[in-house]
Amino acid sequence: MSKLIVKRSMLSRIIPAIGSLRERGLSGWLVIFGAAIVISIILMTLLAPWISPYDPTTKGVNVGAPLTPPNSKFPFGTNHLGQDMMSRVISGGGVMLQVAFLSVAICLAIGVPLGLFSSYMGGIFDRSVCLVMDSIYAFPGLILAIAIAAMLGRGVVNMALSIAVVYVPSYFRVVRSQVLSIKEMPYVEAARSIGAKSRTILFEYILPNVVPSIVVVATVNFADAILTAAGLTFVGLGVEVDIPDWGWDLANGRKLLPSGAWWVITFPGIFIILLALGFTLMGEGLSEILNPKLGE
Amino acid sequence: MQKQLLTVENLTVEYWTKKGKVRAVDGVSFYLGKAETLGVVGESGSGKSTLGLSLIRLVPPPGRIVKGHVWLEGRDILKLREEEIRSIRGRKISFVFQDPMTSLNPVKKIGEHFVELIQTHEPKVSRKEALERAEQLLKDVGIQPERIDDYPHQLSGGMRQRVMIALAIALNPYVVVADEPTTALDVIVQAKILDLLKVVQSMYDTALIFITHDLSIAIERCDKILVMYAGQMVEHSNVRDMCRNPQHPYTQGLLKSIPNIELTEQKLEAIPGSPPDLLNPPNGCRFWPRCSYAMERCRKAEPQLIETETDHFVRCFLYEGMVE
Numbered sequence: 001m002s003k004l005i006v007k008r009s010m011l012s013r014i015i016p017a018i019g020s021l022r023e024r025g026l027s028g029w030l031v032i033f034g035a036a037i038v039i040s041i042i043l044m045t046l047l048a049p050w051i052s053p054y055d056p057t058t059k060g061v062n063v064g065a066p067l068t069p070p071n072s073k074f075p076f077g078t079n080h081l082g083q084d085m086m087s088r089v090i091s092g093g094g095v096m097l098q099v100a101f102l103s104v105a106i107c108l109a110i111g112v113p114l115g116l117f118s119s120y121m122g123g124i125f126d127r128s129v130c131l132v133m134d135s136i137y138a139f140p141g142l143i144l145a146i147a148i149a150a151m152l153g154r155g156v157v158n159m160a161l162s163i164a165v166v167y168v169p170s171y172f173r174v175v176r177s178q179v180l181s182i183k184e185m186p187y188v189e190a191a192r193s194i195g196a197k198s199r200t201i202l203f204e205y206i207l208p209n210v211v212p213s214i215v216v217v218a219t220v221n222f223a224d225a226i227l228t229a230a231g232l233t234f235v236g237l238g239v240e241v242d243i244p245d246w247g248w249d250l251a252n253g254r255k256l257l258p259s260g261a262w263w264v265i266t267f268p269g270i271f272i273i274l275l276a277l278g279f280t281l282m283g284e285g286l287s288e289i290l291n292p293k294l295g296e
Numbered sequence: 297m298q299k300q301l302l303t304v305e306n307l308t309v310e311y312w313t314k315k316g317k318v319r320a321v322d323g324v325s326f327y328l329g330k331a332e333t334l335g336v337v338g339e340s341g342s343g344k345s346t347l348g349l350s351l352i353r354l355v356p357p358p359g360r361i362v363k364g365h366v367w368l369e370g371r372d373i374l375k376l377r378e379e380e381i382r383s384i385r386g387r388k389i390s391f392v393f394q395d396p397m398t399s400l401n402p403v404k405k406i407g408e409h410f411v412e413l414i415q416t417h418e419p420k421v422s423r424k425e426a427l428e429r430a431e432q433l434l435k436d437v438g439i440q441p442e443r444i445d446d447y448p449h450q451l452s453g454g455m456r457q458r459v460m461i462a463l464a465i466a467l468n469p470y471v472v473v474a475d476e477p478t479t480a481l482d483v484i485v486q487a488k489i490l491d492l493l494k495v496v497q498s499m500y501d502t503a504l505i506f507i508t509h510d511l512s513i514a515i516e517r518c519d520k521i522l523v524m525y526a527g528q529m530v531e532h533s534n535v536r537d538m539c540r541n542p543q544h545p546y547t548q549g550l551l552k553s554i555p556n557i558e559l560t561e562q563k564l565e566a567i568p569g570s571p572p573d574l575l576n577p578p579n580g581c582r583f584w585p586r587c588s589y590a591m592e593r594c595r596k597a598e599p600q601l602i603e604t605e606t607d608h609f610v611r612c613f614l615y616e617g618m619v620e
Contacts, residue, residue, distance in 0.1 A: 186398045192354055193393075194386030194413045194463070204412065208403040 027288035034281030041093055041275050048091035054084040056091045056244040067261045077263035079249070080256055089267050092246040093275065095156060095239050100225040100279075102160035103167065104218050110164070111171025112214060118172070119179035120202055130176075133169040141166045141224075142231050149237040156239060163228050167221055174217050178210045185209075212290035220283035223276040230272050246272050300327040300367075301503055302351075302389075302471055307364035309343070309350050318574045320346040320359065322527040323601075326520075328471065331497065333504040335514030335535075337550070338524035339571050344507045347524070348473045351505075352385045368470065387417045390464040392493075394476040396456035400448035406430075406459055407444035413466055433462040436499065437492060454485035461492060465500050472497070473505045478513075490517055511547075512554045515539060523547050526572050526582040529601065533608035543610040545587045581613070589614060 021028035044051070054063045062082040070077045076085035118129040136144070148162035182188065183206060191205050232238055233247025234254075241248065246268035253265025309321040320343040328334050338344045349355050351366055353374065366373040368388060373381065393399045400409060410430030414421050421429075431441035437458040448456060457477060464472045474493060478486035494517065497504050508514050514521050514535075521538050523531040523546065531544040542548045549567035569586035572578055578585055584594040593613055601611045 186393050186395050187401045189354070189356075190391065190393055190399045190460075191401070191412075192385070193352060193391040195382040195384070195416055196412070197382065197416075200412070200416070204404070205401050209401075 021289075024285075024289055027285040030281045030285030031289065032285075034278045034283075034285060037274055037278030038282065041271070041278065042097060044090055045093040045097060048087075048094070052084075052087035052090040054087045056083060056087040058242050060084060060087065067256065067259070067264075069261075070263050076267045077261070079252065079264045080261075085249075085263060085267055088244045088249055089246070089271055092244040092249060092268060093271060095159075095233070095243060095245045096226050096229050096247065096272070096275070098156050099159045099163065099229040100222050102156065103163040103225045103229075104221055106160060106164035107167050107171050107221065108214070108218060111168045112175050112210075114168075115172040115175025116179055116202060116207060116210070119176040120183060120198075120206065126176075129172070133172045136165065137169040137173075139166075142228060145228050145232060146235055146237060149232050154237060154239060159229055159232055159238065162232070163225050166228065167224060170221065171214070171217055174213050175210055178213050179206055182206050182209050216283055216287040216290060219279055219286055222279035223283065226272065226276050226279065301330050301332075302328040303365075303367040304351070305365040305367070307347065307350060307366065308362050309346050309355055309359055310362050312358045312360065313575075316575050319577075320527050320574065321350060323364075324522075324524070324529050325364075326522055326529075326532060328503045328505065328520075330470075331501050331503055332520065333497065333506055333518040335518030335521045336505060336507045336524060337509065337511045337514050337521060339509060341526075341571055341574070342524040343527040344509075344524050345475050348391070348475050348505060348507050351471075351473060352389050352391075353381050354385070383417065386413055386469070387467040388469050389471045389473060390467070390469045392457070392460045392464045392472060392474040392477045395480045396453050396460055397480065399460055400456055402448055404447075405444070406434075406446050406448065406451070409459070409463055410444075410466060413463055417467055429466070430462075433466055434459070436465075436496065437462040453481055454489065457481060457485075457489050458492065461489070461496060465496050465502060468500055469502060471503045471505060473507070475507045476509065477506075479509075493517075511550045523550070526577060527574060528582060528611060529609070530583065530611045531609065532601075533605075537605060537608045541605075541608075543604060543608070543615055544583075544612050545589050545614075546583050549586075581611075 021031055054060045060083050063084050064074050064078040064082050066078060066080050066082045068074055068078040074084050074086065076089060078084055079088070114129060118126045145162045145166045148165055149159060152158035152162060188201060188205050191201050196205075229238075230247040230250060233245055234251045236251065238245055238247050249268040250265055250272070253261070253268065256264045304327070305325050307321055307324045308319065311318040311320055322343075324347055326334065336344045336347060346355055346359065350361050351373070353361065355361060361374055364374065368384070373384060376384070400406070404412070407427050407430050410433065411423055411426040414426040414429060415423075427444065430444055434441050434444060439455055439458050439462070443451065443455070451459065460477075477493070478489050481489060490513065493504065493506075496502070506514065506518055511521075511523075515538070518535055520534050521532070522529055523544065525546050531538065531542070531547045538547065539551075542551050546567070549565065552565040553567065555564060567586055572582055572585070578595075580596050581587070581590075581594040581599050584590040587594065591613065599611050599613045601609050602615060603609050604615045
């Protein structure tokens with residue numbers, strides 16, 4: 001009963017939110033369109049066990065002849081093991097989504113507090129954290145992620161960790177620069193003048209005013225995380241071969257491409273692009289809505 | 297000496313910049329009685345805002361208070377521990393800032409500002425009670441209590457400044473420091489806000505330190521006036537004495553630059569020149585480069601603050617003879 005009420009109140013919040021997004025014009029539509037792509041892919045992945053026509057794992061080997069081109073029975077064709085590509089595409093987003101959400105969560109958990117404290121306290125602490133972050137930033141992202149993933153080994157958590165290391169500096173930088181300007185705002189001075197503690201000033205006055213920028217960075221970062229995750233699987237640092245994954249199919253399809261089997265690499269590729277595009281559109285739209293001055 | 301509410305003695309604040317030490321407030325002393333209004337008048341950069349902030353030890357870095365005392369209730373505020381000074385901020389001495397547009401946290405509702413303030417100092421007060429008090433305070437400053445659920449951006453500048461005033465008096469402080477509270481507002485709203493400050497002041501029996509660059513407003517609204525120039529107090533007296541007998545050439549210049557509606561033919565006089573660079577103040581009296589009475593002596597020696605009449609202080613060599 002109580003769950004129902006919660007759901008209803010959430011729905012009643014979401015529906016007007018969509019309405020007000022439509023009033024925002026182009027940027028609102030970007031958010032709606034991006035969110036629609038992302039949500040449908042998430043739903044597709046969640047429902048994969050029920051909607052995929054064949055078993056995408058090794059148990060589904062030889063459901064069709066190897067390397068069958070797309071036809072009415074296998075709309076996306078089959079790979080060299082005779083697995084149905086459509087089933088693999090439908091369930092293959094799981095790893096990437098898990099990695100993306102986990103890495104963004106790790107980035108948020110590390111980058112945001114670090115940026116907040118470092119910028120608020122300033123001094124030698126701020127300098128040293130900046131130095132570390134800038135040196136991470138100086139590395140080419142994918143190379144660094146590959147290096148770390150190679151050290152940590154395979155698995156969703158390890159992928160997420162190595163991606164998080166690469167992207168923490170972008171969160172840190174955005175939060176730090178925002179805090180630098182917000183902590184000089186008169187309302188922060190006013191908070192001090194009423195005797196507020198530093199903790200209150202940080203979490204009640206500064207952090208809520210940084211949140212819009214954090215949301216934008218996180219959404220854009222989802223797209224980066226997905227592409228990096230695809231990159232990691234592509235070089236063989238992803239998950240077990242048995243788990244269907246777009247990145248793995250991409251790597252596998254590259255080997256099959258010379259033999260003319262374009263479908264093995266194309267369809268997973270399209271879905272990676274779609275997912276990244278969805279997050280990017282959301283990020284772009286949100287950034288224009290939340291920081292309208294950037295567009296001017 | 298009669299027991300005073302707030303006594304400031306020889307307060308000196310310096311900004312330790314990379315280029316050198318800047319003495320923004322140089323040996324300022326004054327006292328304030330209950331429900332009195334002190335006007336602090338000076339140009340931009342004369343140290344008047346720094347003076348206000350140093351009263352609750354909130355001078356922004358690289359500023360530091362290098363000497364002096366601020367006595368409130370028999371305790372020197374400048375020697376208190378951090379927790380003790382926090383309990384004074386907002387409760388005993390509160391602030392109204394210059395720019396109402398950005399002085400309220402944009403993500404907090406008006407009511408939350410009151411809850412935050414009240415619960416900071418009186419943790420036992422419930423949210424509900426704090427909000428009830430907030431409604432009463434809003435009524436006192438002429439804002440409909442329903443606005444308590446509004447966000448700051450839903451209010452106009454004048455209304456926000458009213459909210460700031462309500463916040464400043466919420467805990468019934470001894471002293472409210474209003475730092476150019478009307479500079480960002482237009483003239484009509486300005487007059488209303490100043491009237492409101494007066495009403496609130498008498499309702500709550502609060503002393504007011506009114507920081508402004510406009511001597512005419514200070515004369516109209518204050519009991520005592522302290523004129524600052526380049527970090528120093530150059531003249532300090534009650535309003536009547538200052539208007540009847542302005543002594544420092546700077547004060548005289550300021551008074552001459554106020555338009556007078558009865559003297560239409562009178563040409564307004566401006567003080568020539570601009571305030572000195574405090575990194576590198578002139579030798580002798582800080583005002584001599586702009587002073588029409590400057591003597592040879594003014595360039596060499598720094599005049600001391602002297603009492604020419606009862607409670608009328610001036611920092612100028614012209615009046616040395618009068619005292620002796």
